[in-house]
Each structure stands twice: as structure tokens, then as C-alpha cells.
Amino acid sequence: MHNEKSNQFLVELQPIGRRIQISGNKSLLEAAQLAGVDITSICGGIGICGGCKIQLIHGELSPYTLEEQDTFTEQDIQNGFRLACQAYPQSDVIINIPPESLTTPQRLQLEGHQTEIPVEPTIRTIPLEIPAPSINDLRADFTRLKDALATTVPALEVEYPLLTTASPIFRDADWNIKAILNSNRLISILPSQTPTIVAGIAVDIGTTKVAAYLVNLENGMTLAQGGIMNPQIAFGEDVISRISYVMSHSEAVETNGMRIMQERIVEGLNKLIQTMLDEVHQKNPDHIEIVDAVIVGNTAMHHLFAGFPVHQLGMAPYVPAVSEATLIPAREIGLQIARGGLVFLPPNIAGYVGADHVAMLLATLFQYKNELAYSNKTVVTLDIGTNTEISLLHNRQIYSCSTASGPAFEGAHIQFGMRAAPGAIERVQISKEGKIHYKTIADQPAVGICGSGILDVIAEMYYANILDEKGAILNHHPRVRKPDRYPEFVLVSEDQTGHNQAVVITRRDVNEIQLAKGAIRAGIEILLKEAGIQVQDIDELIVAGAFGTYIDVRNAMRIGMFPNLPLEKVHQVGNAAGTGARYMLLSQFYRDLANKIAKEVHYVELSNHPKFTEEFSKSLFFPKKDLP
Amino acid sequence: MHNEKSNQFLVELQPIGRRIQISGNKSLLEAAQLAGVDITSICGGIGICGGCKIQLIHGELSPYTLEEQDTFTEQDIQNGFRLACQAYPQSDVIINIPPESLTTPQRLQLEGHQTEIPVEPTIRTIPLEIPAPSINDLRADFTRLKDALATTVPALEVEYPLLTTASPIFRDADWNIKAILNSNRLISILPSQTPTIVAGIAVDIGTTKVAAYLVNLENGMTLAQGGIMNPQIAFGEDVISRISYVMSHSEAVETNGMRIMQERIVEGLNKLIQTMLDEVHQKNPDHIEIVDAVIVGNTAMHHLFAGFPVHQLGMAPYVPAVSEATLIPAREIGLQIARGGLVFLPPNIAGYVGADHVAMLLATLFQYKNELAYSNKTVVTLDIGTNTEISLLHNRQIYSCSTASGPAFEGAHIQFGMRAAPGAIERVQISKEGKIHYKTIADQPAVGICGSGILDVIAEMYYANILDEKGAILNHHPRVRKPDRYPEFVLVSEDQTGHNQAVVITRRDVNEIQLAKGAIRAGIEILLKEAGIQVQDIDELIVAGAFGTYIDVRNAMRIGMFPNLPLEKVHQVGNAAGTGARYMLLSQFYRDLANKIAKEVHYVELSNHPKFTEEFSKSLFFPKKDLP
Numbered sequence A, B: 001m002h003n004e005k006s007n008q009f010l011v012e013l014q015p016i017g018r019r020i021q022i023s024g025n026k027s028l029l030e031a032a033q034l035a036g037v038d039i040t041s042i043c044g045g046i047g048i049c050g051g052c053k054i055q056l057i058h059g060e061l062s063p064y065t066l067e068e069q070d071t072f073t074e075q076d077i078q079n080g081f082r083l084a085c086q087a088y089p090q091s092d093v094i095i096n097i098p099p100e101s102l103t104t105p106q107r108l109q110l111e112g113h114q115t116e117i118p119v120e121p122t123i124r125t126i127p128l129e130i131p132a133p134s135i136n137d138l139r140a141d142f143t144r145l146k147d148a149l150a151t152t153v154p155a156l157e158v159e160y161p162l163l164t165t166a167s168p169i170f171r172d173a174d175w176n177i178k179a180i181l182n183s184n185r186l187i188s189i190l191p192s193q194t195p196t197i198v199a200g201i202a203v204d205i206g207t208t209k210v211a212a213y214l215v216n217l218e219n220g221m222t223l224a225q226g227g228i229m230n231p232q233i234a235f236g237e238d239v240i241s242r243i244s245y246v247m248s249h250s251e252a253v254e255t256n257g258m259r260i261m262q263e264r265i266v267e268g269l270n271k272l273i274q275t276m277l278d279e280v281h282q283k284n285p286d287h288i289e290i291v292d293a294v295i296v297g298n299t300a301m302h303h304l305f306a307g308f309p310v311h312q313l314g315m316a317p318y319v320p321a322v323s324e325a326t327l328i329p330a331r332e333i334g335l336q337i338a339r340g341g342l343v344f345l346p347p348n349i350a351g352y353v354g355a356d357h358v359a360m361l362l363a364t365l366f367q368y369k370n371e372l373a374y375s376n377k378t379v380v381t382l383d384i385g386t387n388t389e390i391s392l393l394h395n396r397q398i399y400s401c402s403t404a405s406g407p408a409f410e411g412a413h414i415q416f417g418m419r420a421a422p423g424a425i426e427r428v429q430i431s432k433e434g435k436i437h438y439k440t441i442a443d444q445p446a447v448g449i450c451g452s453g454i455l456d457v458i459a460e461m462y463y464a465n466i467l468d469e470k471g472a473i474l475n476h477h478p479r480v481r482k483p484d485r486y487p488e489f490v491l492v493s494e495d496q497t498g499h500n501q502a503v504v505i506t507r508r509d510v511n512e513i514q515l516a517k518g519a520i521r522a523g524i525e526i527l528l529k530e531a532g533i534q535v536q537d538i539d540e541l542i543v544a545g546a547f548g549t550y551i552d553v554r555n556a557m558r559i560g561m562f563p564n565l566p567l568e569k570v571h572q573v574g575n576a577a578g579t580g581a582r583y584m585l586l587s588q589f590y591r592d593l594a595n596k597i598a599k600e601v602h603y604v605e606l607s608n609h610p611k612f613t614e615e616f617s618k619s620l621f622f623p624k625k626d627l628p
Helices: A028-034 A066-071 A074-078 A141-149 A160-172 A231-235 A239-248 A257-281 A299-306 A355-364 A451-463 A507-531 A546-550 A553-558 A576-586 A588-600 A612-620 B028-034 B066-071 B074-078 B141-149 B160-172 B231-235 B239-248 B257-281 B299-306 B355-364 B451-463 B507-531 B545-550 B553-558 B576-586 B588-600 B612-620
Strands: A008-014 A018-023 A053-058 A081-083 A093-096 A123-129 A176-182 A185-191 A196-205 A209-216 A222-229 A287-297 A326-329 A342-345 A366-368 A372-374 A379-383 A388-394 A397-403 A424-430 A436-440 A488-492 A503-506 A540-544 A570-574 B008-014 B018-023 B053-058 B081-083 B093-096 B123-129 B176-182 B185-191 B196-205 B209-216 B222-229 B287-297 B326-329 B342-345 B366-368 B372-374 B379-383 B387-394 B397-404 B424-430 B436-440 B488-492 B503-506 B540-544 B570-574
Touching: A008 A028, A018 A028, A053 A231, A066 A081, A093 A231, A123 A141, A123 A196, A141 A160, A160 A185, A160 B326, A176 A287, A185 A287, A196 A257, A196 A299, A196 A355, A196 A576, A209 A257, A209 A576, A222 A231, A222 A257, A231 A239, A231 A257, A239 A257, A239 A299, A257 A287, A257 A299, A287 A299, A287 A355, A287 A576, A299 A342, A299 A355, A326 B160, A355 A366, A355 A379, A355 A388, A355 A540, A355 A576, A355 A588, A379 A507, A379 A576, A388 A507, A397 A507, A397 A588, A424 A451, A424 A488, A436 A488, A451 A488, A451 A503, A451 A507, A451 A546, A451 A553, A503 A507, A507 A612, A540 A546, A540 A576, A546 A570, A570 A576, A576 A588, B008 B028, B018 B028, B053 B231, B066 B081, B093 B231, B123 B141, B123 B196, B141 B160, B160 B185, B176 B287, B185 B287, B196 B257, B196 B299, B196 B355, B196 B576, B209 B257, B209 B576, B222 B231, B222 B257, B231 B239, B231 B257, B239 B257, B239 B299, B257 B287, B257 B299, B287 B299, B287 B355, B287 B576, B299 B342, B299 B355, B355 B366, B355 B379, B355 B387, B355 B540, B355 B576, B355 B588, B379 B507, B379 B545, B379 B576, B387 B507, B397 B507, B397 B588, B424 B451, B424 B488, B436 B488, B451 B488, B451 B503, B451 B507, B451 B545, B451 B553, B503 B507, B507 B612, B540 B545, B540 B576, B545 B570, B570 B576, B576 B588
Parallel strands: A008 A093, A196 A287, A287 A342, A379 A540, A540 A570, B008 B093, B196 B287, B287 B342, B379 B540, B540 B570
Antiparallel strands: A008 A018, A053 A081, A053 A093, A123 A176, A176 A185, A196 A209, A209 A222, A326 A342, A366 A372, A379 A388, A388 A397, A424 A436, A488 A503, B008 B018, B053 B081, B053 B093, B123 B176, B176 B185, B196 B209, B209 B222, B326 B342, B366 B372, B379 B387, B387 B397, B424 B436, B488 B503
16 A cells, blocks of 8 residues: 555565565665565666666556667557666556576476376377369369268368468369368368477466466377466456456457457467477477467466456355366467467366366376276375365365465465565574574575465474464564564564564464465365265375475374375375376366266255364364374 | 550459540549539549548559648558549559449349248357356356257257356346357357347348448348448459459568458448348347358358468369358457357359359248258259359259450450449330330449340340341441441430440450350250250249349340240349258258258259350351241
């Protein structure tokens, strides 16, 4: 909020997620520097180098300077581009820092455990030698193609763009072509002579991060992988704020929120695809024809990508517009793959248990030996985020729920919270002697603290008796101070940070983590109850997703977020949703399985569950200190 | 051609089709007036009223005047708009006269014989009351729709735009909706409360003229009908010149000939649809949802509308890209009907026997009594144009061919030829005493002569012994004169015409008609031979299409274009292609029948037919004068 008296403004730096309060006589470049965010500035802030280009998303800035007028086109100015060194806040503002203006790239989650699965993709490539037309054979171009495919594809359907483009290809290729089909739908035609890699992309669209894989559909190899921040962040950090943005921009065509969201993510993906193609082409000059795409995401990301309405996701009872698996022509949404290509969107389970969770279940709950089978184990699998999706497999039944764990682990609502970017504290230890050890990403001076660091510091404070079991900060530690009467724990002192401010943990921060971990634990407990089993029945706990990969599992148990389990039962599997998406790209069998899972899952709605409030209250406190 | 010596230029006036040679010191307005084409000019040619707006298609004109700069926007100027009174030719030019600049609208062919057929359209309208979502019923919007349709439409498919738009409609309508399906594809959703007429359009795209019908799909009534000139005329009068245009504009995106052709015809149709809707709404305020479209045209028009490549139609062996019946989402081509609507394109038979001929066969060769059956008669059915498509039904077999009759009957290659516009001579009689009677369209002073008039005058000249059987103009008639040593027949003298020039018939004109009628007659004879029958076996001769409606059938027999048949065996049925299109709009049965016909037809290729040259030579001369 804007504080009138002190003429202080809140500057929110996206997509990093860092916020800083500064006075109106500080430029945005200074604000970023104070917040420890490294924006490129070669000329030292005199408006010449153009390196500190940023984009105003919300709020008011000082008028454009002459230097800026020289730098930007009319189009740029319409889009709110500024030089950070020339612009001063005149209200609370949100600004977006494009990747090229950041000196160090952000850390993105890409790796996922890859199991070997057989390559049996939905896509078929069929080489054909078709007789050319002659005075004695006057069949139309597509009739001769259909006749040539008659035995292999009896019910051929042709995607419209093929009808408009194939005739010259047939002739240029002397009627020696490869027909590429998605089931019985013709999606691409290539000259047989041109060396070509037939490829597909698997994408996991997270609310914050997007991970993509370019995969060779003939041998299953991942040719390239890449990641970007979700460009929709500029319109809201979390699902709810993006839905609100759409709801409040529903009228005009040009500024329609739905359309903007949809265009931004597709634009981002198109760029990412191009980057991956360029990378492969540095080693291999063959033409790469991207003929397929599998896109997963939570239900809101799924809808915003596909252009499906999200209003009803923002209002009780929070139902999706579309939950069944959907094939959408890539051209309908502007995704730049083969002109006839079809995008596969796996099913959603519920408004807050999306296709990404289905993909994760595919990658975690099944074992591929000679044939695919449900794991015989009892498995809890979860992906922690603003909403944490949890599933329990027991006796070949799957129980799933979503729990509102809030954005604390993404750095929001935490005073010094930030995303996993350079300068973020990601690991904390407090020794028996009370000495504090911490590690920052890229070993930069501490700027703030990211999810895994917050989890660590709370667990370590509790086990070092700086917190009691209710979450109160106790006074006896030398690093606890009491400004404004409320005790806070100094994790990094002023002189050690990147911005001359101490990084502290407040009672409110602790409380946010209690709410988050309590919600997750309550979700697990409810699912166990639904299946009629106990914690000790769990054979395996699988933690997926970006945050889950970096956390210290023991600390998660120490604060009670996870039940106490032998550490060997816990597996951190990285981007399992991305892995599941790749499986669906490489195997029609996994697409069918996704449909089966989504239909058969026992979805447990927590918001009206009779036991949820009780479990949640119980889970808020910290458990007994019985872990090493 | 531009004649350097006399500084004379050829001005071609489109879409009328009239050409005139004028000197460079005459304005385009004067040129049009001299040619008898009435362009609006309120200010009398001083560049003030803006009524004489025309568009330069080809060639060079004098620079823009100040008056024009005041009249036109930059956009207009880029598009080549001029004031006819201000612009002077500086080369041979082609100009397009927009309808609003013509004082009298052109005559368009719309009427077609309408037989009663049962209304069993492909489109289904299914009213539904769907349970609203609640905390106890969390199904996604489209899952609940699918469940509600489960018994009627087990294999529901949903067109993409419905997925992006239906959710708010469901809620605004309190889940009381009408689902509109094309077979099993959901193409529209309407609130049950809103009074709505579910309609479709049937369109016959001719090379010159476009006729459209707006039809109520619930009761089969034609709500409105309308016609426009085919806007592609600006890029070539006939099929071949349009294909050439596309072939010579194949590179750049903005000026891509295919794209321009496709956009122009769809734009024209969209306007025509709007005009018809406005007409209906003057009487009935109910919402009209156009959910279906059936478009017929010759193969080239079919391809240019759908965006299919036409290069191969312009080169031997002249095969279509697509000949089977095709369903194209209207949104893929920009046709403004219901967002999920699908356009049905009936099959083509060959490169020069198109879907319009199939539609015509549907409307002429079948009898609808209790059930549909092939006519038991032996029927010749034809549509005369630049290419004349002819079919022969005999013994339940259909033989079809296309014959290159040339554009003479459309007024091209005839010195005073023009289309059927006001001032065109459409009827001619020469009495026994040698006196000439003629009638012009709209009873305007004679400007030129259109197809039916040319046919008449040739037949009358022959029977009045002004022509011999080889087509030579004989000298003994007082109206025959010999400028430049070649005799010509003065049909209308200078003082009687609209442009102070006599309308004459030259030896070349006669020759053009001989070529045209010879080609048609040869086509008929070849089909008879293929079926192994004689002229006297013909039970019925059906003449369809615009030109066929207006001709004097007896004169067509007198010059040998048609075989001698009792007049009662000849039927002129108007726009039978449009009627067939309406049948396919109103009955899935007729769509299936179209597919059946297109597959079963015996297509006879004349270009390499062993007997064609012989038949054609025989048919060039005029037959014995044995008709009254």
C-alpha cells in the first residue's frame, strides 16, 4: 500500500517476485539494486545504454525523459517500456523485467526422472509413392493420397491446412512423400527426399515456470529442453489473481484478459520452441518437423493456454469448463508447430487438480516392466505449490485432493520471501551452539529467502528452541530482536546482505508457514482416512515439482508438513509432470491411461469435508521433536 | 492493345464486361458514358459529388487531382480508388465500378425451380435442461453437457470455439440451452429463452455471378435470397485468367493471389449474408443463427473459395486438388456464420465438371415421390458457360463432360459483346421483310449485345439469308456494310444507340459463336455415342444456368447448338445448381446422393477423345434450315 506520509511506494519486481518499499526519489534501477535484483546497466544509469529496459505493468511512473524517447519506438511506449534508470515511481507499481535486462538468469526446474518406456506414439509416419496424375488417371490429388493410404488408414481425415498446401508439395516431391498422421488425421506431408526429424514437444505450464522438452518421436530421445518464466506472471502471481484479471478484463476485444493471457503463454512457448530448435540445429542441420504437442498444467493454466473460460474456476463450486482429454488444432491457438498439428491436453480431475497432476500420477504410480501395471505399493504423491495436489494410491485405488497451501513457499507473504533466483537463501542450518549457516543461490550476497530456505529456517529455529511448538518466537537467542515490540529472528545481519537490510524471520512469517504446512498435512491425513489406512501403511512418499526437489525432507517432517517416515521411503522426483507429459507424447497407451485415471480417481473435495477443519487445526502446531 | 499512333487506349469496364477504345483526353467517366455504362455523376463531372468512384485494377491513369485528394483517404488511394471524372487513361486500363457507383443494378440470376423435398437437414437442434454445478456435483461444464446428450449423441465432438465460449452461455441461460449439432459435432449453443430461427445458407458461386439463399432449417422456407457479382472478376473474367493471376502471384503473403481471391469471395458472401439478414429482420426481430452452409461452384470457384491450390487446374491434365465432399470449419476461411459452423462443399467430378454440376444433377435428374429415384427418362442436362458442362442420363447411368465453349456467350470476344446489364440487346428478330426488331434490358438505349441476343441475331441472320451455312456474311442485305473490306451487319445504327456508335456483328463475331455452339453440340454428340444412343432417344433436354434461362431454344436449334427436338422436350430450369445446393442444405439424403453421383458418373474427357475433333468440325457449320 502507498504510504502517503513518507512518500514511500511499494515496487514489485516481476518475474522475480521481490517487493521493495522505496521513496519516490529513487529510480526503479536503484529500487532493483536495493532489492538485490541485478538489472543490466552498462552506462551506469544515465539513460544511454538501454540495458535496463523494463515494462510497467501497473501503477504510475514519472514522465518519459528525452533519453527514453530516443530509445523507444511508439509501439514500445504503448506497451509501457521504460528505462529503469530514468523512471521514478509515483504510486505503488508493478514492473516486469524482461530476461534480457537481467544479468543472471533465474533458476528453472527442468530435470525429471526418466524411466524407459516403449516408443509407441500417437503419431504415425507413412512413406508413400503415389502415381502422378495423367490423362488416363484424372483422380484429384487427395483422392490419390487417400487411395494410397486405403489399407493402412481406412477412415482418413485431413486437417484443413493440408488441403490448402499439399498439392505443390506432392509435385515438388515427385509424389514421393511421407504422410504424418495423428491417429487417422493427416497433419503433415513432407517430401521423402528431405532429411527430417519427426519431433514433438511436451510442456509443463506451471503458474510460475514453464518447462518444455523437444522429443524425437522416432526413438524417444529428448533433443533439447528449455524453460521460461510463465509470461502471465505480469498479470498476477498466482492462479486466483490471474482469474481475477481475466474477470475484470472481460469486455473489449483488444484488452480482453483471456485473450492476452492466452496469447502471452503461446508467444512464450513459440519462442521457447524456436530456442530449442536453434540449439538442435547447431549440431544437426536436418529439418525438424514438430508434429505433436502434449501440454500439461494445473486446471487454470490448462484453461488459460487453451482459451477456455476461467470465470467459473474463480467462483464456488470451482468447476472446470473442460475436464476430459481434448485435441485442439495448434493453429486455433497460434502454437507454431506443423500447420495441421494437434495439441493433446490430458484430462483435468477437478478445478484444482489439473492435467499436470494426472501427468505426475502417470510418471509416479505405475511401473513399466513387460507391461504397465499399477504399483502394488501404498504411495502418497504430491506437488507443493499455492495449491498442493496430493494423491494416495492404495489397493489400486487413487484418492486425490487439492489443499490451499498458499504462496508462502513461493516467497509471497513472507517478509523477505522471494523466488529461487540468485541471492535467495536456499539452505539454512542452526548448529547446536546456535551458530547460523546458510547458502544462497549462485553464492551471491543474501537478498531474501526462497521456499526451501524458509522451510529450513523454521525447522532449524524450532529444533534450536527459538520457536515453541505453537510457532511463537522465543526471546532467549542472541539473534532475536524486538523492533515494534514483536520479536523477529535475524537470519542475516545488515552488513552481510546485498541491500544493507537484515534478512529477518517474523512471527507472521512463521505463521504463514504453519498455515501452509498444516494444509498439506491435513490433506494427507484426510486421504489416509478416506482409504482407511494409517501413516505407517505408507510405503512411499513421492515429492514432485520444483519446490519439492529442493526441500530438505527431514526438515519437512520436523515441522510436521510430512508425516514421520523413514527417509528411504521418500523420493524427490523433480518435474514428474513433465515426465508424464513426455510419456503421453511417446505413447498412446499413456494417453489412454491418463483418461482412465482421470475417470477412476476418487476426488475428495476438502472445502466441505467433515473432518478437514479438525485435521487442519491439529496440523498447525509443530510436532514432538523426535527426529534427529 | 495500346495503339501508340492514335494515342488511343482500351478501357475495360468491370464487372459489366464492356470494353471501349478511347483517346487519352477522355476521362474514364466519358469513356463509361460512351460505352453506355451509367456511372453516377451528380455534380456533372467536376469532382465534387464523389458519386463516380471507381477502382483501378490494371494500367496507368493521370495523377490524382486536388479534388480526388480531398475525397479519398490514404487507404482508398492505396487501394487504387479514383473519381472517374478526374482520371484519364495513360495506358490500356481495367477499372472496377463498385455497385454504388452504378445507377442501375445489374441483372442477377436467382430463381430456380423448387421442388418440394422433405426437410431432414444434417443439422439437429436439441433442447436441454442441464443440472447446474454444485458442491455435490463437480462435473466440468462440458462433461455435464456430454452426459445430457449421452443417449442422443453418443460420440459427441465439440468444435473448438464452443469450448472457449459456452461456459458463460450455460450460466446466463440458467443451463436451459439448445445444442445445435452437425451430425455428431457440436457447432452452436443458444439460450433456450431467446427466440431464434435456426438457418442455413445455400450458395452457388458462379465465375461471374453469385447467388445465395437464406433458408429456415426447421421448415425449409427460403427466408431471403440475394445475388452479387463475383468480386474475383477484378482479377480475371474467366476461370483461366483467375488461375493465371494466382499462378503469377504466388510468393508474397500480402499480395498472394490465392489469398486475395479467397478473401474477396468470402468478404462478398459475408456482406451478402448481412444484407439477407437485414431484410429478414425488417419483418421478424428473432435472432437468426446461421449454423450451416452449402457452397457449390465449378471446380475452380470451389477451390478458390476453400483456399485450395489451383495451379494444377491450369495445367494438363487439369486435376482438382480435392474432389471428394469436404466439411470445412467456417472459421478457417472467415465465413461469418455460427462460430462452430461447418461449410459443406459437395464433391467435384473433374477439373472442369464441378460441384455446381453435381448440384444441378441433383435438382434435375431425380424425382421425389414417396422415395427418391432416378428419372427413368433419357435426359440431357447442361449449363452453358465458358466451359459448358453436359450430362446425359440414360438407363440410370450418368455420362458427363465439359466442353470449352469459350466466353462468347458472356459477351467476351464479341465486338459489341457485354454482360446482361441495362442497355444490352437480349432479343433480336429479323422479319421476312428484312426488318430488324430488338429489345434491350431495362429498355435502355442499346449499348451492346449480351449472350441471348447474340444467339438470336446469328440465328435470325442465318434464317434471313444474311449468313450462309459456313458463317460468311452475305452482301445483299441493306444493313450489311463493308468498312475495311470486311462485311459487317449493322444491328443498331449510330443514331439509335447509347454511345453514337453503331452496334454491328462482324464475321469474327459469327465465328466465335460457331466455335462456341460447335463445342457444345460436339459434347452432346460424344455423350450420346458413349451411351450408344441417338438424338431421337432423348426424352428431355434441360437447360440450366443464367444464360440458359434467357436464350431462345428454337434459335439454339436453328444454329445447331442443340439437336432438333420438339420444343416440349426442352426445359429451361434457371439456377438448378442453387436449387441442388438448397436440397443439400435441407437434406442429408441429398448430400449422400451427391457423393454417390460423383463417384458413379462416367466422366468423359473430351480433350483426348478419338471422336471429338470429327464431331466438333461437323458441328461448326449451320444445319439445314428445317425449323419454322
